[in-house]
Amino acid sequence: MITSLQNERVKNWVKLKEKKYRDETGQYLIEGDHLLKEALKANVVLEILSLEPVEDKTVPSFLVTKEILKYLSCQVTPPSVIAVCKKKKEQEITGAVLILDGLQDPGNLGTLIRSAVAFNIETIIASLDTVDYYNPKVIRSTEGMHFYVNLIRSDLEATLPKLQEKGYTIYTTNVQTGKHLKEIVFPKNSAFIIGNEGSGVRPDTAELATQTIYIPMSKTCESLNASVSGSIIMYEYGREWLS
Amino acid sequence: MITSLQNERVKNWVKLKEKKYRDETGQYLIEGDHLLKEALKANVVLEILSLEPVEDKTVPSFLVTKEILKYLSCQVTPPSVIAVCKKKKEQEITGAVLILDGLQDPGNLGTLIRSAVAFNIETIIASLDTVDYYNPKVIRSTEGMHFYVNLIRSDLEATLPKLQEKGYTIYTTNVQTGKHLKEIVFPKNSAFIIGNEGSGVRPDTAELATQTIYIPMSKTCESLNASVSGSIIMYEYGREWLS
Known part of the structure; x- marks a missing residue:
């Protein structure tokens, strides 16, 4: 059992709470049984750190103390298991696409990943300044759905023209000029831009859209949560x- | 200018971060210019605490230090203005109703309040164990929309039968038995139950619903964020x- 916060392995694990080290190593942490189960199914688990001996013998596991789990966890109440996972490789863009332009809130990103899988979106493209996909709070909010969607990070000004060339219809929201959401018949190759929580979609990004949408709502409310x-x-x- | 954290006013203000004192006093704190503007429109501001002299002279205001704002704020970066507001009185139930059964996440509650106003819901009824409407994180996520909806807290087992008597159709979600959301024609007097993030709607509450709904989604995804x-x-x- 590993008991010391000074243990070399622990020192490396805790670094994964920072984006810099996640980028360097291509690894990240997940917390709790539910995510571990999904991660094992997705075949991305490198190491399991746990209070109790682990059933799964396909992956190296380490017994650790509550104190170490608390040190590695981002939750007030730390879980009984944490795992080191490897990031998925970015794939070719396929299917419907969600485009994120400067999204900042980890909970919003995780929630959007979860909804994307629910509604058959195959690819998500985040601008370089969008919050990290592998931020622990993002991962927690995805409920494990991030394993089922192609996550890409790229410069939108370079990528959106490529989507256009591939025949995608790219939608952005606009209260003034947008078409009523209920009236739109979406082609299979649709892409949807969602902007920053405070400032919305950048004008430069919005210009690369090919259609504008409007979600009908009461005049009392200026906007919805992203x-x-x-x-x-x-x-x-x-x-x-979907049927 | 108030400079000491030991000042009697400051001691009372900081208590409003706790539900117990909000319940006792009927008061709560809001943070930042945007919420203050909405609160002044809604005529619920009792006192303004600010780094700079305040333009509005209809409400008592106090100059305070950055340190005091940081002490009162729930944000990492404290705002330049905080206000004490009085809670709105609960009104009669009118219009469409959102019913919350044990919702726990403050961000989810605030987001639902914001969406409720956007989509013409007039009343929200939260179970006694739902997170407090006036929790600072809830208020922040509402973007000031909580001023435009009737917020009620009550025992759902007592209140739902009353809604039935009033002729409401009460909807709950059920993946097995629910009717496809797109096929439903909602009556004006509709009520929608949303459950706890982890465990969903309690069976006792679901029994008081009169219809079940299903949001069509991919089989890969078990559920959406509440x-x-x-x-x-x-x-x-x-x-x-809505038009």
């Missing part, structure tokens, strides 16, 4: 492609 | 009552 508006749009896309 | 599923249902309700 993860809600993104999820409603993906839900409406899903209506055409 | 604020997302609630918002999608309210959006679909809104489609009938």
Whole structure:
């Protein structure tokens, strides 16, 4: 059993709470039984750190103390198991796409990943300044759904023209000029831009869209939470492609 | 200018970070210019605490230090203004209703309040164990929309039968037995139950519903974030009552 916070392994594990080390190593941490189960299914677990002996023998595991789990966890109440996972490689862009332009809140990103899988979105493309996919709070909010979608990080000004060339219809929201969401018949190759929580989609990014949408709402309310508006749009896309 | 954390006013203000004192006094704190503007419109501001002299002279205001704002704030970066507001009185139940059964996450509650106003829901009824409406993180996520909806807290087992008597159709979600959300024509007097993030709607509460709904989604995804599923249902309700 590992008991010391000074243990070399522990020192390396705790670094994974920072984006810099996640980027360097291509690894990240997940917390709790539910995520571990999903990660084992996805075949991305490198090491398991646990209070109790682990059933799964396909992956190296280490017994650690409560104190170490607390040190590695981002939750107030630390879980009884944490695992080191390897990031998935970015794949070719396929299917419907969610585009994130400067999204900042980890909970919103995780929630959007979860909704994307629910509504058959195959690819997510995040701008370089969007919060890290592998931030522990993001991972927690995905409920393990990040294993089922192609996660890409790229410069949107370079990538959006490529989507256009591939024949994608790229939608952005606009209260003034947007078409009523209910009236849109989405093509299979649709892409949806969701912007920053405070400032929305950048004008430079919005210019690369080919259509504008409007979610009908009461005049009292200026806007919806970013993860809600993104999820409603993906839900409406899903209506055409789900039974 | 108030400079000491030991000042009697400061001692009372900081207590409002706790539910117990909010319940006792009927008061709560809001943070930042945007919420203050909405609160002044809603005529609920009792005192303003600010780094700079305040323009509005209709409400008593106090100059305070950055240190005091940091002490009172729930944010990492404290705002330049905080205000003490009085809670709104609970009103009669009118219009469409959102029912919350044990919702725990403050961000989800705030987001649902915001979406409720967007989609013309007039009343929200939270079970006694739902997170406090006036929790600072809830208030922050509402973006000031909590001023525009009737917030009620009550025992759902007592209140739901009353809604039935009033002729409400009460919807709960159920993946097995639910009717496809797109196929439902919502009556004006609709009520929607959203459950706890982990365990969903309690069986005792679900029994008091009169209809079940299902949000169509991919089999890969077990469920949506609670604020997302609630918002999608309210959006679909809104489609009938918004132009």
